[in-house]
Amino acid sequence: MxxxxxxxxxxxxxxxxxxxxxxxxxxxxxxxxxxxxxxxxxxxxxxxxxxxxxxxxxxxxxxxxxxxxxxxxxxxxxxxxxxxxxxxxxxxxxxxxxxxxxxxxxxxxxxxxxxxxxxxxxxxxxxxxxxxxxxxxxxxxxxxxxxxxxxxxxxxxxxxxxxxxxxxxxxxxxxxxxxxxxxxxxxxxxxxxxxxxxxxxxxxxxxxxxxxxxxxxxxxxxxxxxxxxxxxxxxxxxxxxxxxxxxxxxxxxxxxxxxxxxxxxxxxxxxxxxxxRGPEGSDSTARLDLQPLPEVEEPRGINYVELSTDDLGVLTRQMHQLGFQFIGFHRSKPHVQLWLRGKARIIVTEVTDAANTTSAPVSGTFLRGIGFEVLDSEAAMDRAALLHAIEVPRDEAHDEEVLRGVFAPDGSEVFFHQLDRSRPAWIREFGHDHDEQVSHIDHVNLAQPSNHYDEAVLFYTSLLALHAQSSQDVPSPSGLVRSQVMSSSDGSVRMPLNVSPQPHAEAGAGRRSIGSAVEAYPEHVAVACEDIFDAAATALSRGLDFLPVPQNYYEDLDSRFDLDPEFLQRLQEHHVLYDRDARGEFLHFYTSTIGSVFFEMIERRGDYLGFGAPDAPVRLAAQHRRNAQWSS
CATH class of the missing domain: 3.20.20.150 (Divalent-metal-dependent TIM barrel enzymes)
Incomplete structure (x- = not known):
């Protein structure tokens, strides 16, 4: 064509x-x-x-x-x-x-x-x-x-x-x-x-x-x-x-x-x-020369999320408070760590002068990349190349897993991992895996520069066969935040893409790894657990800095859902937010933000498929107040 x-x-x-x-x-x-x-x-x-x-x-x-x-x-x-x-x-x-x-x-x-x-x-x-x-x-x-x-x-x-x-x-x-x-x-x-x-x-x-x-x-x-x-x-x-x-x-x-x-x-x-075929009576024998791309199926899950930080102690302390276990350092990259909470895998890359291979300054804590589980990693990479995605350069020792990925429009990295029903082979590069918790990454929320938001939607649609859901606007103290979920059909991969009303740095390959310290709009990793109150109690005992939830929220919650008083009290004591629809319930809490990253712990009950959208304005307002306190 x-x-x-x-x-x-x-x-x-x-x-x-x-x-x-x-x-x-x-x-x-x-x-x-x-x-x-x-x-x-x-x-x-x-x-x-x-x-x-x-x-x-x-x-x-x-x-x-x-x-x-x-x-x-x-x-x-x-x-x-x-x-x-x-x-x-x-x-x-x-x-x-x-x-x-x-x-x-x-x-x-x-x-x-x-x-x-x-x-x-x-x-x-x-x-x-x-x-x-x-x-x-x-x-x-x-x-x-x-x-x-x-x-x-x-x-x-x-x-x-x-x-x-x-x-x-x-x-x-x-x-x-x-x-x-x-x-x-x-x-x-x-x-x-x-x-x-x-x-x-x-x-x-x-x-x-x-x-x-x-x-x-x-x-x-x-x-x-x-x-x-x-x-x-x-x-x-x-x-x-x-x-x-x-x-x-x-x-x-x-x-x-x-x-x-x-x-x-x-x-x-x-x-x-x-x-x-042309219409009846047409003498045209020419046709559009339509070329296919390597077929790819939807990803079957999120293999890992990678975070980069120059504040390692603060980030890993927060992960420990959330119940993540430290597995070990990468055997050939001593500045890279692996943390697990069940199947929720977080790779933490410490940004140091020695580890920095770019000429630009690197600072802050930011979401560096996501590994997706796919049925055919080679086909996924071939398709990405034909769609003009830029490959991420990566050094590997001779005995390490060969992992390939590309830069997303916002500068984060997207890696394709061959689906393995057992533990991924690359984990051996960090030592022995011994975490037995029932937990996984439920979704990853990514911030997008407004002038490249549509490009990001096309990127994830064309490369990963994800589906764009209807977008919605969420009110925040700085204006409306546009949010659109990219997901697989079975919901094993969910990625809300958010456009904040605040300005962003120009996106581009490697922007997150060589860009400014803090994104104008934070991103987060949502981790699913079996018991939200048990997770919150562990976090409380370990001194987690929860994102504060105002009393007004719980009073409004009571008026909307007519909750049992003891249950409502339990939500408030554990800083847990709540939503419910005809399909089920959604319970979750947020951490404070480190750099441009925060965590959300969630528990889905029944067949609740959403993301607690009614609670998003509460989070945005609390984060806005925190940012104002830090900057004053």
């Missing part, structure tokens, strides 16, 4: 955008007119740069406000078009995007529009240019793709075809069945964009909130399958208007875009050949 990206998706100059697209691995780009207009380089120089980068120039866009006008204005529009055709010849681009008229159309007459398209086609023939006519969702008289196709079909000109843009079609909730009527060779270009489900005017939605495929709410797999079935064989391009993308790192956004296309391509690559 030929991949392309509109330069409007990316930040930077036109030259920087071309280099980023080529570096990411795109086959071509759409030149957005404004990018060329503001460039100091001539069209010939841009064409030469594209040749040097071995990247095609697939489309020149947009050409606006052309059809549906009176004859005097139409003649002026033809001259304007001819000027652009000459410019395209200098660039070496043979396809122009014609948007349905928004601002100057005065004639709502399909017959006149058809004749004007035909005359434009005659002019385009002289320059060997193809015109891809697109219905803008807010077009004055043409706003639906099927209407645009009817006009193109009636024009019946070899140089006039249509452009299908997923945003303009799906944002209007248009019936997609008529896509099957369009011969693939009359679709001159295909543009893809996803979008979150929002209730707002379509123009603002389009200009500010488009995202890459897999990062929004639409079923683009179905959309692309329908287009592929027409016999379309041209570029599959991204056209995404997004404020964050145009302010972010150019290279990173380009990689995220290509990852979204490769994931989308793979999601339909295994469809039957019968679904890819």
């Amino acid at each position: 030929r991949t392309s990206i509109a330069t409007v998706c990316l930040s930077g100059t036109l030259e920087e955008k071309l280099r980023a697209a080529a570096r990411a691995g795109f086959d071509g780009v759409e030149i957005f007119e404004q990018d060329l207009v503001v460039s100091p380089d001539s069209p010939e120089a841009i064409a030469q740069l594209a040749r040097e980068l071995d990247i095609g120039l697939d489309l020149y866009q947009p050409f606006r406000d052309f059809e549906g006008v009176d004859e005097d204005q139409f003649e002026k529009n033809l001259k304007r078009a001819e000027s652009k055709f000459g410019l395209m010849a200098r660039l070496g681009i043979d396809t122009m995007l014609l948007c349905s008229n928004v601002g100057t159309a005065t004639i709502s007459d399909d017959g006149i529009v058809v004749e004007q398209l035909r005359r434009l086609g005659d002019l385009a023939e002289r320059y060997e240019v193809n015109i891809a006519y697109e219905a803008l969702a807010w077009g004055r008289f043409v706003s639906e793709y099927d209407h645009a196709w009817d006009l193109v079909k009636a024009a019946d000109h070899v140089r006039i075809g249509t452009c299908l843009d997923s945003f303009h079609i799906l944002s209007r909730d248009t019936d997609l069945d008529r896509i099957a009527e369009i011969p693939g060779d009359k679709i001159f270009f295909l543009q893809l964009a996803d979008a979150p489900a929002l209730t707002m005017d379509v123009l603002s939605w389009s200009r500010h909130h488009r995202v890459f495929p897999g990062e929004g709410s639409w079923d683009l797999s179905d959309f692309l399958t329908r287009v592929a079935a027409t016999g379309y064989a041209g570029p599959v391009s991204l056209e995404v208007f997004n404020d964050s993308f145009r302010q972010g790192d150019t290279n990173r956004t380009a990689v995220d875009g290509l990852r979204s296309l490769r994931w989308l391509e793979a999601s339909i690559a295994d469809r039957s050949a019968s679904e890819a």
Whole structure:
């Protein structure tokens, strides 16, 4: 499948955008007119740069406000078009995007529009240019793709075809069945964009909130399958208007875009050949060359969580207070320890000057990485590489387990561990495993920079086959915190992704290990246990600094659930919070935060599947007060 990206998706100059697209691995780009207009380089120089980068120039866009006008204005529009055709010849681009008229159309007459398209086609023939006519969702008289196709079909000109843009079609909730009527060779270009489900005017939605495929709410797999079935064989391009993308790192956004296309391509690559047949009467024999990715199943659990710290004593004391047992130091890495509480495995890496192999300062306590249990670790790593994830460099002795992983968008590390029903083999590198408690990691809560939140959702969806649940907003003293859970179907892996209202450092490979000391928003590891009161009593006896819970919370709890007074008293004495739904109960307590990490101990009763969402504002407010005390 030929991949392309509109330069409007990316930040930077036109030259920087071309280099980023080529570096990411795109086959071509759409030149957005404004990018060329503001460039100091001539069209010939841009064409030469594209040749040097071995990247095609697939489309020149947009050409606006052309059809549906009176004859005097139409003649002026033809001259304007001819000027652009000459410019395209200098660039070496043979396809122009014609948007349905928004601002100057005065004639709502399909017959006149058809004749004007035909005359434009005659002019385009002289320059060997193809015109891809697109219905803008807010077009004055043409706003639906099927209407645009009817006009193109009636024009019946070899140089006039249509452009299908997923945003303009799906944002209007248009019936997609008529896509099957369009011969693939009359679709001159295909543009893809996803979008979150929002209730707002379509123009603002389009200009500010488009995202890459897999990062929004639409079923683009179905959309692309329908287009592929027409016999379309041209570029599959991204056209995404997004404020964050145009302010972010150019290279990173380009990689995220290509990852979204490769994931989308793979999601339909295994469809039957019968679904890819063109419509009856189509003489097109070309097809999209859809390439699959190595198949991976959902992870079956969390093998371990790794924390890095420059405050080893404080962190390990807190883990001891929670009932974790120290297993030993790594036999070849003396700054690395293993702590267990049943199947909840925490690797603690002490950050010291001797252990620091980077040139940047390392400080604080932060969540460094997660190991996932997968059925085929090699396939998972191969898939990650094809989705342009960056591999984590790792030193290993000759007799140690070979572990491979990649950097997540937030800079944390994701490792793939071959599923082993017994204790993982790598534990032997720390000594003997003797913890027999019934406990495991229930979920890991990760903080995400707001400008890369959608990228993280796509990352975990495409690499690990996790599912994004409905997002919700949680109130905090600093504003609303957006939270979205990524999970496996059976719930063995749960990862709430949170976007805090506070600023974050720019994410990137290795940011956590070489970045600032404390994240603006804390992250945590939730450990499941059999008896929350026993765990809390142990923690109390060992002097744990619990996150304080106000008396007002327990009074409100009593009013909401009408709890037994003795049970309510027990909750309060043990600093335990409580939630209940029709399926079961959820009991949990929080520790104080060390650096940017804290722990949560939980007990699920019955079939409770949530995360105690009603209690989240209590935690956020308590953490806010603690932070204010420490900073004053």
